[in-house]
Amino acid sequence: MTEILVFFDKRFVKQAIQELKLMLSGDYTIKSYISDSIIVVSTGMEYEDIAKNFLLSAPVFIDRVSELNEIIGVKDGYSALVDALHGIIEGAGKKAPKIEVLKEYANDQRHAKDIEVELGLALETREDIPNLKNPDIMLYVILKGDKAYVFMGDFRDAYGSALDHFRHRNMDAEVLENRISRAEFKVYEAVNYFGIKLEQGMRALDIGAAPGGWTRYLIKNGLRVVAIDAGNIDYAKMPKGIRMAIAPGENREAYNVEGIDILAASELEGRGKDYELLHIKELFGRIKLSTLVGLGPFDILCIDINIPAQEAAVIAAVCSEALKAKGKLILTLKMTDDNIERNVEKSKEALAATYDGIRVKKLPHDRKELTLFAIKI
Numbered sequence: 001m002t003e004i005l006v007f008f009d010k011r012f013v014k015q016a017i018q019e020l021k022l023m024l025s026g027d028y029t030i031k032s033y034i035s036d037s038i039i040v041v042s043t044g045m046e047y048e049d050i051a052k053n054f055l056l057s058a059p060v061f062i063d064r065v066s067e068l069n070e071i072i073g074v075k076d077g078y079s080a081l082v083d084a085l086h087g088i089i090e091g092a093g094k095k096a097p098k099i100e101v102l103k104e105y106a107n108d109q110r111h112a113k114d115i116e117v118e119l120g121l122a123l124e125t126r127e128d129i130p131n132l133k134n135p136d137i138m139l140y141v142i143l144k145g146d147k148a149y150v151f152m153g154d155f156r157d158a159y160g161s162a163l164d165h166f167r168h169r170n171m172d173a174e175v176l177e178n179r180i181s182r183a184e185f186k187v188y189e190a191v192n193y194f195g196i197k198l199e200q201g202m203r204a205l206d207i208g209a210a211p212g213g214w215t216r217y218l219i220k221n222g223l224r225v226v227a228i229d230a231g232n233i234d235y236a237k238m239p240k241g242i243r244m245a246i247a248p249g250e251n252r253e254a255y256n257v258e259g260i261d262i263l264a265a266s267e268l269e270g271r272g273k274d275y276e277l278l279h280i281k282e283l284f285g286r287i288k289l290s291t292l293v294g295l296g297p298f299d300i301l302c303i304d305i306n307i308p309a310q311e312a313a314v315i316a317a318v319c320s321e322a323l324k325a326k327g328k329l330i331l332t333l334k335m336t337d338d339n340i341e342r343n344v345e346k347s348k349e350a351l352a353a354t355y356d357g358i359r360v361k362k363l364p365h366d367r368k369e370l371t372l373f374a375i376k377i
């Protein structure tokens with residue numbers, strides 16, 4: 001019997017369990033719930049096979065599965081836990097661990113960070129010298145009540161899905177410090193998860209761009225962006241020294257912001273390349289497709305509009321005309337009802353004629369939404 005921890009987002013528990021069932025060929029028993037997004041499951045399958053299935057099936061809703069190494073009682077302190085951690089480190093032939101603690105209704109009232117320090121100091125006395133920057137082994141401890149669940153980091157930590165359950169520590173430091181909106185983490189995660197290359201001089205069309213998080217991230221990574229949104233963009237937070245312009249829609253105001261050009265709709269033709277940020281301050285539905293095509297062609301199309309998934313997919317299909325061949329699409333699919341599978345299928349159908357390589361993933365910062373990636377045919 002193998003015991004594993006399964007991590008998912010509680011908003012998609014039904015879909016995650018369905019994926020788990022397939023991944024483990026129906027051979028599983030849920031042993032306990034650590035929280036509403038982490039469960040302990042036992043199965044007759046070997047962990048290596050589970051890990052292989054995880055990679056092959058590329059689950060949309062399961063963030064991660066990890067072999068559960070130990071469950072240790074911590075009612076009377078952490079010495080048995082330190083013994084167990086030391087045993088795992090020694091067994092793996094490693095010397096420089098990093099310990100991450102997650103508290104789930106733990107009896108210990110201290111901050112997880114303080115507990116990490118205590119564990120680290122205790123390990124030092126056993127000659128395991130914690131190394132927070134370049135650890136040779138990652139060990140995760142989930143404290144629930146008076147029990148500690150221990151597991152090791154592995155191949156998926158490059159993406160950091162375990163860390164997302166562990167106080168979001170894998171967040172890019174620059175985004176954390178300079179972001180305009182929480183949404184910016186979504187584009188950061190999409191770029192990393194789908195392996196999208198952002199290169200100097202590329203061009204992006206960002207639809208539903210306000211207040212400008214995705215736009216800022218793209219510009220910071222060397223792209224020039226045409227941003228579409230009737231709402232306001234936080235121009236002051238854009239990278240310093242960039243050229244910006246606003247093209248207000250009919251009857252819409254563009255406040256005169258110093259250093260930002262104001263363009264009339266009739267002046268837009270061919271101007272997309274002149275600015276790092278060109279904001280068309282208008283609803284998507286009121287902009288002619290020919291205008292967008294004329295501003296292109298774009299390398300990347302980003303769509304993060306708060307409308308039902310299928311409708312956003314139709315916009316992505318229509319706007320594919322403004323994308324270069326092999327251009328990339330990042331599209332958030334908002335789940336406005338509980339027909340998750342159907343919404344995803346319908347969205348894929350809407351895209352099938354213009355895109356291939358379609359992949360969907362519930363990324364850590366997605367709320368009741370999924371992120372879709374595709375390549376223009």
Ligand SMILES: C[S@@+](CC[C@H](N)C(=O)[O-])C[C@H]1O[C@@H](n2cnc3c(N)ncnc32)[C@H](O)[C@@H]1O
Binds near residue numbers: 183210211228231285
């Ligand atoms: C989730 S927010 C986008 C956040 C943005 N990606 C960021 O990083 O800051 C959704 C945006 O879609 C915009 N929106 C909704 N319907 C739209 C439409 N028909 N055309 C253009 N933008 C629209 C809203 O004004 C809102 O700013």
